[in-house]
Amino acid sequence: MRIALVFALGVFLAACGGGGGGSSQPTTTSRPVRGSSDLITEAEISAGVYQNALEIVQNLRPNMMRPRSGAGAQPVRLYLDDVRMNDLSGLATVPAGRVREIRFINARDATTRWGTDHDSGVILVTTKR
Numbered sequence: 521m522r523i524a525l526v527f528a529l530g531v532f533l534a535a536c537g538g539g540g541g542g543s544s545q546p547t548t549t550s551r552p553v554r555g556s557s558d559l560i561t562e563a564e565i566s567a568g569v570y571q572n573a574l575e576i577v578q579n580l581r582p583n584m585m586r587p588r589s590g591a592g593a594q595p596v597r598l599y600l601d602d603v604r605m606n607d608l609s610g611l612a613t614v615p616a617g618r619v620r621e622i623r624f625i626n627a628r629d630a631t632t633r634w635g636t637d638h639d640s641g642v643i644l645v646t647t648k649r
Contacts, residue, residue: 557581557583558584558624558625559623560580560581560621562620562621565580570616571616572611572613572614572615573615573619573645574608574609574614575616576619577611577622581624584596584624584641584643585608585643587640588627588639593639594638595607596608596641597630597634597637597642597643598610598611598643598645599642599645600647602644608643611643611645614645619647620646620647620648622645622646623644627640627641630642
C-alpha cells in the first residue's frame with residue numbers, strides 16, 4: 521500500500537513539474553525586448569544604429585526629455601556619470617558606442633538625490649569605462 525502511494529505521488533509530481541506551459545507560437549528575435557520606460561540598456565542601444573546619446577533618447581524614449589510639470593516647469597536635467605551637464609544638448613556629445621545605460625530619474629528621487637531644482641527629473645547617462 522505504501523509503495524503504491526509513493527508511486528502515485530511521484531507520478532503526480534512529475535506531471536505537475538514537467539511541461540513548463542509554454543506557447544506553441546514560434547518566437548522571433550528580430551526586435552529587442554523593451555524593458556522599463558525609465559531605462560535604456562546597452563542591449564537596446566546595440567540593436568539600433570545611433571550616432572550619439574541624443575539620438576538614442578530621441579528614438580527609444582523621447583518622453584524622457586519632456587518636462588513633467590505644467591507651465592514654467594524646469595527642464596529635465598542631464599548628468600553624465602554623476603556629473604551635471606549644462607543642458608540636454610550635452611547628450612549629443614556622448615558617442616553611442618560609449619553608452620552603457622541611460623536612466624530617467626523621476627522628480628521626487630532626483631530632488632532627494634541632487635536638490636530642489638530637479639522638479640522635471642534627471643536623465644542619467646552611464647558610460648563604459
